[in-house]
Amino acid sequence: MSVLTVATWNINSVRLRHPNVARFAEEAAPDVLMLQEIKCQNDQFPEKALRQMGYEHLHICGQKGWHGVAIASRLPMEPLDGHGFCREGHARHAAAKIAGIEFHNFYVPAGGDIPDPEANDKFAHKLHFLDEMTAYFAGRKAQGEEKMLIAGDFNVAPHEHDVWSHKQLLKVVSHTPPETERMAKLLASYDFVDVARELIPEPEKLYSWWSYRNRDWRKSNRGRRLDHIWVSQPLKAAATAGGRDAIRFWEDYRDGEKPSDHVPVVVKLAV
DNA sequence: ATGGCCGCCCTAGGCGGA
Numbered sequence A: 001m002s003v004l005t006v007a008t009w010n011i012n013s014v015r016l017r018h019p020n021v022a023r024f025a026e027e028a029a030p031d032v033l034m035l036q037e038i039k040c041q042n043d044q045f046p047e048k049a050l051r052q053m054g055y056e057h058l059h060i061c062g063q064k065g066w067h068g069v070a071i072a073s074r075l076p077m078e079p080l081d082g083h084g085f086c087r088e089g090h091a092r093h094a095a096a097k098i099a100g101i102e103f104h105n106f107y108v109p110a111g112g113d114i115p116d117p118e119a120n121d122k123f124a125h126k127l128h129f130l131d132e133m134t135a136y137f138a139g140r141k142a143q144g145e146e147k148m149l150i151a152g153d154f155n156v157a158p159h160e161h162d163v164w165s166h167k168q169l170l171k172v173v174s175h176t177p178p179e180t181e182r183m184a185k186l187l188a189s190y191d192f193v194d195v196a197r198e199l200i201p202e203p204e205k206l207y208s209w210w211s212y213r214n215r216d217w218r219k220s221n222r223g224r225r226l227d228h229i230w231v232s233q234p235l236k237a238a239a240t241a242g243g244r245d246a247i248r249f250w251e252d253y254r255d256g257e258k259p260s261d262h263v264p265v266v267v268k269l270a271v
Numbered sequence B: 001a002t003g004g005c006c007g008c009c010c011t012a013g014g015c016g017g018a
Helices: A014-027 A047-052 A121-142 A177-189 A195-199 A233-240
Strands: A003-010 A032-036 A057-061 A069-073 A077-080 A093-098 A101-107 A148-153 A227-231 A247-249 A265-270
Touching: A003 A014, A003 A101, A003 A148, A003 A227, A014 A032, A014 A047, A032 A101, A032 A148, A047 A057, A057 A077, A057 A093, A069 A077, A069 A093, A069 A101, A121 A177, A148 A233, A195 A227, A195 A233, A195 A247, A227 A233, A227 A265, A233 A265
Parallel strands: A003 A032, A101 A148
Antiparallel strands: A003 A265, A032 A069, A057 A069, A077 A093, A093 A101, A148 A227, A247 A265
16 A cells, blocks of 8 residues: 555746746645646646656656646656647646556636627637536546546636635626536536545635735635546546545645745545 | 736736636
8 A cells, every 4th residue: 555645736927937846746745737728739748847846757748838737757657648628728737647547627718708608709608618628527437437537727626615705706707607507417428526525524614815905905805716636436546545635735835936826735645 | 896916928017817
């Protein structure tokens, strides 16, 4: 029995914030690190810095200036083909097989301001993206169940206590019924386990993102849980064996030099 | 009750984030 530590973090520019990643790599020591919003092309990715942190195996899916995801691993990794998942051609998905587990890293579209797919094409795109994910994993499930871990910035806070005010956010993109209903369908598509809520049930509040606009994010504490780590049933026991210490939202990373507006979420798998 | 920030890009204001 050993422990595989897995992290997801929307880094909001990896070129600007790889020093933060280095600190995190020391402190949390994830074996597998899934980054979103790297905001650079593949040849601009700070590969040398990541290798110095012990991440010899990199699968980078970048694009110019926006979006972009990467999987960094201390263990050997077999990159897997992307499946599109994005009608706009953005780099929002990376997959790889590591230690016999299939990892999927997603950056779901934010969806713009107006929660109406007729009036706002970005919101339509977000809903479409979530539907594509659901169709993909339903198709995969029909072929048999694998050890699968999907994670990333899903840009949806699914439950009442995943936001600071359920009532005030019901009409705010990230917590509207069309989004939270799709999150439930996506979860069901492969019978995934939402590890954070399995280990820390409601009504305890859990947030992974706090807006830059709050002067004092800790004091106002208007957060949302947008970042998720889900596992398939064959990994459920491994993900839950450690109890609530097996999941951690590293809130301290919302402070310090040039923080991302998201904090890393870490799961320890007993494999 | 409201508005509050940040990072990207053909370096500067506009766009996107959520």
